[in-house]
Amino acid sequence: MAPAVKKLRVGILGCGAIGSRIAKSVTQELKDYCQLAGFYDIAPDKMTKLAKALKKNDLKKRSLKELIQSCDIMVEAVSSPQTDQFVYQALSAGRHVLTMSVGRLIVAQDKIFRAAAKHHCHLLVPSGAIAGIDALKAASMEAIKKIVLTTRKPISGFTQNEYLEKKKVYLGTLKGETVLFDGPVKEAVKYFPQNINVAATLGFACGMPEKIRVRILTSPEYKINSHEIEVVGDCGRITTRTENVTCPDNPKTSWLAVLSAIKTLKDFCTGYRIGT
Ligand SMILES: NC(=O)c1ccc[n+]([C@@H]2O[C@H](COP(=O)([O-])OP(=O)(O)OC[C@H]3O[C@@H](n4cnc5c(N)ncnc54)[C@H](O)[C@@H]3O)[C@@H](O)[C@H]2O)c1
Incomplete structure (x- = not known):
């Protein structure tokens, strides 16, 4: 009860x-x-x-x-x-x-x-579509050497993205796995505001967004959203991977x-x- x-x-x-x-x-x-x-x-x-x-x-x-x-x-x-x-x-x-x-x-x-x-x-701030926020928060009480977030989403998750349109990335013509972005959190959230909230969540959780490298990939073969996190610091090494089904009402959002x-x-x- x-x-x-x-x-x-x-x-x-x-x-x-x-x-x-x-x-x-x-x-x-x-x-x-x-x-x-x-x-x-x-x-x-x-x-x-x-x-x-x-x-x-x-x-x-x-x-x-x-x-x-x-x-x-x-x-x-x-x-x-x-x-x-x-x-x-x-x-x-x-x-x-x-x-x-x-x-x-x-x-x-x-x-x-x-x-x-x-x-x-x-x-x-919910941990959202990723696992490992709990461990990252604890780890950030001491030194962190690197944090890498690798996000993979189906092509449907990137439609009407202005950054990709400006860069002349034609989603319909992509053949295999393609890196759409590789860079810092501030740029990732600016160019992919509806796709990469998890990068900002990681940044808030550890308090050192400048340590985070964000990689965003897509492929015609991808059917689900996935996020991999690698953290290396004084506490050791943490790796997590979530494979998420998409929200029925919005393919950009993970359930x-x-x-x-x-x-x-x-x-x-x-x-x-x-x-x-
Ligand atoms: N933190 C995470 O892990 C995570 C994961 C997925 C999505 N998100 C974010 O959550 C937010 C909502 O996602 P969603 O899938 O429900 O999106 P959605 O597009 O389905 O819904 C967004 C709603 O906001 C409304 N809206 C837009 N501007 C508004 C305004 N000025 N005032 C009032 N309403 C307004 C739209 O009409 C729409 O109904 C998005 O910003 C998305 O990027 C965060």
């Missing part, structure tokens, strides 16, 4: 693949721990679809401000270049934030961390990332957390 806890009010920003699934979880498997306060999306049809699926038309919000006012914790799951501002706005209003678009936060990380500290709010967010929210609501 679930423990008696004060139910946190959850607001969902972004009613796409991740936001909608988390909203459903809040009303189903997490209903003993939290309650859905509302949801908001810039695309009205996305909100309407979710409202119909949940049979909760009254929880549609008219603005981000209204959403923030209604909740204790805001779940950010938007694909917007303004994500850092949305997160900052929620923290500054004294709301906890669980954020998915981690790569978008790098530009404003100091401001965001300061807002969380000033307003005594938690900024939750494990959705589950990771739901579990992070559950742990926050119950007040206990295992790992690191």
Whole structure:
């Protein structure tokens, strides 16, 4: 039986693949721990679809401000270049934030961390589609020599990518395994904002993003998203590999990332957390 806890009010920003699934979880498997306060999306049809699926038309919000006012914790799951501002706005209003678009936060990380500290709010970053964040956090208490992230995704995960279009990489003509990117985290999240949040998560977890080398590969043969991490430091050597099925509603998103967010929210609501 679930423990008696004060139910946190959850607001969902972004009613796409991740936001909608988390909203459903809040009303189903997490209903003993939290309650859905509302949801908001810039695309009205996305909100309407979710409202119909949940049979909760009254929880549609008219603005981000209204959403923030209604909740204790805001779940950010938007694909917007303004994500850092949305997160900052929620923290500054004294709301906890669980954020998915981690790569978008790098530009404003100091401001965001300061807002969380000033307003005594938690900024939750789920480990997402990768394994090993727990070990990396512990390892980073001492010296780290190198961190390499190798991400492989099917071609469908890179459609409409401006960086690849500018570089004249024609996805449809690729024959075998192809390296799309090899470089630092800051560039990876800039050029692949919807593909490589895991690189930013690694950077936040170890606090030394400059040590991370990111490799992004694709191939017509790839059917799943996979992420390999290699960490070498004073603690020894850590290697992890996840092979993820993609989210049914968005091939750019790994299903494990959705589950990771739901579990992070559950742990926050119950007040206990295992790992690191
Ligand atoms: N941390 C991780 O491991 C991880 C893994 C996968 C995806 N993500 C990130 O999570 C985010 C959500 O992913 P998704 O698969 O649900 O994407 P999605 O495209 O399915 O949904 C995004 C939603 O955001 C909405 N939106 C865009 N701009 C908005 C704005 N200004 N205000 C309100 N709503 C807005 C869109 O209309 C859409 O409904 C993306 O940024 C994605 O890159 C993170």
